[in-house]
Amino acid sequence: MAADATSLASFSGMLKEALGPRVDQAASGFVEMMAPDGVMEFPYAPAGGVTRIEGREALSAYLARFGEVLAIDHMTEPTVHLTQNPDVVILEFGCVGRGLKTGVPYIQRYISVITLKEGRIVRYVDYWNPLMVVAAIGDAPLGEDVP
Numbered sequence: 001m002a003a004d005a006t007s008l009a010s011f012s013g014m015l016k017e018a019l020g021p022r023v024d025q026a027a028s029g030f031v032e033m034m035a036p037d038g039v040m041e042f043p044y045a046p047a048g049g050v051t052r053i054e055g056r057e058a059l060s061a062y063l064a065r066f067g068e069v070l071a072i073d074h075m076t077e078p079t080v081h082l083t084q085n086p087d088v089v090i091l092e093f094g095c096v097g098r099g100l101k102t103g104v105p106y107i108q109r110y111i112s113v114i115t116l117k118e119g120r121i122v123r124y125v126d127y128w129n130p131l132m133v134v135a136a137i138g139d140a141p142l143g144e145d146v147p
Contacts, residue, residue: 014078022087024119038054038123039052040053040062040125040126041123041124046130046134068100069099069137074095074096089113091114094108101138105136106132107132112124112127113125
């Protein structure tokens with residue numbers, strides 16, 4: 001996921017387009033697309049990594065730390081899967097970037113299960129390959145400071 005202003009805007013734009021009228025199109029960015037008490041989960045986070053974030057404030061702080069270890073150059077075009085529940089959307093997409101300390105490429109594929117209510121994301125479950133993160137960030141400390 002993107003964290004600097006340009007790549008976060010690219011990620012936010014991709015989400016707005018993919019989710020269409022299900023999400024508030026007037027939201028200024030990803031954090032504002034989340035419900036105030038929205039939850040983001042990372043089931044495949046590396047050992048010691050963040051597995052759950054609750055609330056906009058915590059998400060904003062997390063994204064700032066993410067941007068200290070990884071840079072995202074661009075997002076790929078998403079594939080949108082609608083479900084039988086109109087409030088749940090599954091997205092497949094990717095990103096290309098690099099570890100800021102290592103310069104090692106970060107090429108990631110994501111599957112995101114997104115639950116919306118009243119134009120806001122209430123739950124965002126992000127499935128991705130933790131080995132790609134570990135390779136890109138090198139010896140950056142694991143834990144609350146990385147994805």
